[in-house]
Amino acid sequence: MKNLCTRFYNDEAGFVVSAELILVSTITVLALVCGLSEVAYGINGELEDVGAAFGSLNQSFCFSGFSTCGCKNNKSSGSCFTDHTDLCDGQNDIQSMAPTGEQGGNNW
Numbered sequence: 001m002k003n004l005c006t007r008f009y010n011d012e013a014g015f016v017v018s019a020e021l022i023l024v025s026t027i028t029v030l031a032l033v034c035g036l037s038e039v040a041y042g043i044n045g046e047l048e049d050v051g052a053a054f055g056s057l058n059q060s061f062c063f064s065g066f067s068t069c070g071c072k073n074n075k076s077s078g079s080c081f082t083d084h085t086d087l088c089d090g091q092n093d094i095q096s097m098a099p100t101g102e103q104g105g106n107n108w
Contacts, residue, residue, distance in 0.1 A: 058083050059081070059083040060080075060081060060082050060083045061079075061080070061081055062078070062079070062080040062081070063078050063079060063080075064078040065077040065078040
């Protein structure tokens with residue numbers, strides 16, 4: 001048993017392999033972080049395009065009223081809605097801002 005413990009203590013064959021694995025795994029993690037950062041940037045750009053497309057839809061409508069000339073003389077008035085431009089309806093409206101400090105006083 002003492003001989004086995006001595007051989008195990010003096011064995012350095014696995015050191016090079018573990019050092020290489022640490023180096024390879026570190027490079028892999030750094031590459032994944034950079035790659036996923038670019039993927040997130042691309043997804044945010046595409047989602048902003050989708051949001052701008054929804055914002056550019058014109059939801060205005062208008063219909064006229066009618067009246068019937070029967071025994072009760074029924075009437076109905078028309079309706080209109082005009083869709084105006086909202087605050088963030090344009091392209092490239094999402095922009096990052098620097099963090100701001102808290103304002104003093106009551107925050108409710």
